[in-house]
Amino acid sequence: ETGVTQTPRHLVMGMTNKKSLKCEQHLGHNAMYWYKQSAKKPLELMFVYSLEERVENNSVPSRFSPECPNSSHLFLHLHTLQPEDSALYLCASSHHLLAGVNNEQFFGPGTRLTVL
């Protein structure tokens, strides 16, 4: 257990649905990340938050809307998704955003999303 939890673990939704993914970290970290993991593709960074402020939006479509109400929680709100958005969505956290070697990112178990 790495101290980063994600709910739900599995989600099936229609293209017209609205759903949210939740991530919670119990490590006292200040930075949180959303990644998308599609089959046979490298992990793609989607969003980065530092102290509840978004610092990176990696050209992600507006149908994905992140929210970081505090440094322990991160949400990804989903609406009008497409079948190609089906993937594993991983959340991660780290102490801060600085690039030190020991500033490890700890990952959650992911949410397996299927869009019908």
Next chain:
Amino acid sequence: AQTVTQSQPEMSVQEAETVTLSCTYDTSESDYYLFWYKQPPSRQMILVIRQEAYKQQNATENRFSVNFQKAAKSFSLKISDSQLGDAAMYFCAYRSALGGTSYGKLTFGQGTILTVHP
């Protein structure tokens, strides 16, 4: 932009044997960090080992060691005395050591699925 390439989609090894996973990367930076992550079927991504580019000595963590060749931009992972629990997807990742525009972003390779046979 940096890229990370893992040319072996799948590898297999017999229990107790040694296996090496390959990783190459492309960067114009001189200072950076390299990582190997393990993602078992449970999907929880776990850091296996890390290497600082300015250190010539290869990192080791118990049965895991790396062969870091900076000039060749190669970063392979060697797993000795393989165990059934080593079966997982392994990802090589790069992170810049620069400040400023760098915020700890990880760039991942495509992953290598490792199967361990009893």
